[in-house]
Amino acid sequence: MTRNRGLLFPLILIGIGVVVLLANTGVVSREALERLGDLWPLLLVILGLQLILNYTLPRRQATLIGLAAAAVLVIGAVAYATLAPATSVGTQKADATAQIGGLTAVTLDLNYSAASVDVTAGSLGDTLYRVHVDYPGGENPPTINLDRENGRLEIRESASFSPFHLFGSNRRHLALILTDRIPWTIQLGGGAANLSLDLRHLQLTELDISGGANQVEAQLPAPKGTVKIDVSGGASNLTLRAPTETEWRVGVSGGASAITINGSTSGTLGGDFERQSSRYASATNRYDIQISGGASHVDFKTG
Numbered sequence: 001m002t003r004n005r006g007l008l009f010p011l012i013l014i015g016i017g018v019v020v021l022l023a024n025t026g027v028v029s030r031e032a033l034e035r036l037g038d039l040w041p042l043l044l045v046i047l048g049l050q051l052i053l054n055y056t057l058p059r060r061q062a063t064l065i066g067l068a069a070a071a072v073l074v075i076g077a078v079a080y081a082t083l084a085p086a087t088s089v090g091t092q093k094a095d096a097t098a099q100i101g102g103l104t105a106v107t108l109d110l111n112y113s114a115a116s117v118d119v120t121a122g123s124l125g126d127t128l129y130r131v132h133v134d135y136p137g138g139e140n141p142p143t144i145n146l147d148r149e150n151g152r153l154e155i156r157e158s159a160s161f162s163p164f165h166l167f168g169s170n171r172r173h174l175a176l177i178l179t180d181r182i183p184w185t186i187q188l189g190g191g192a193a194n195l196s197l198d199l200r201h202l203q204l205t206e207l208d209i210s211g212g213a214n215q216v217e218a219q220l221p222a223p224k225g226t227v228k229i230d231v232s233g234g235a236s237n238l239t240l241r242a243p244t245e246t247e248w249r250v251g252v253s254g255g256a257s258a259i260t261i262n263g264s265t266s267g268t269l270g271g272d273f274e275r276q277s278s279r280y281a282s283a284t285n286r287y288d289i290q291i292s293g294g295a296s297h298v299d300f301k302t303g
Helices: 008-024 030-038 041-056 059-083
Strands: 091-099 106-111 116-122 127-136 143-147 152-156 173-179 183-189 194-198 203-209 215-219 226-231 236-242 247-252 257-261 273-276 286-291 296-302
Touching: 041 059, 106 173, 116 183, 127 152, 203 215, 247 257, 247 296
Parallel strands: 106 152, 106 183, 116 173, 116 194, 183 203, 194 215, 203 226, 215 236, 226 286, 236 296, 247 286, 257 296
Antiparallel strands: 091 127, 127 173, 143 152, 247 273
């Protein structure tokens, strides 16, 4: 009887290891592994069932029944992962676009958790934007809404978004192209793991980066007027690249740390901090950058 105690948990670990090994060697497809990841709550069902059996049946009998039930559930999960219709699982795709119409300026409000978000700008003719999204099966596509009256483009997670998808964020990728014909204010939130902004050809009015973005790379256009950039909310590993001879001011507050400006590192900053280029005060076109709220490892470069 003693030998049968505690068999279920190590067998589950062995089963998980075998599945991951098969996926790493190409025997099980990545899509099948992602489907299995979405079924992780079955582990709770198996463990809960075993606890009930342990309290209601003799130990040996409870162990045997628990192992049999676990085997049935595992076989069913593997069958589902490998045989389920592709339209209801794996990765799905969504595309959206709109015309400029009478818009003269637009605010982009992008709040989407994903493995990567890529925002670029270029010539799109009469088109305002083009967006392509990859997202997990079982979720609705993100909400994409253009309010022409207020000049606001909102891209947000759908109502069916679930934080319990084990591989969900790894299957969310968003690529957005913005027209270069009108000015944009950009507000970025969410928890993108990698956020890439190529805005060199954009008419940028303001840029606000918040949320928990982990890796941010932003290439900025030449400023027109005073362009504000606000970095806050825990954004980290942020690189801002502006054109050569750009005039700038950088202000740091609220616990932000590890700030580098054109190769000069300020290290961990305990209080407020401000630095500016020599001709910032008299410049017509310039960047006013504010870094706050726990943002860390920020690198600002010109040239």
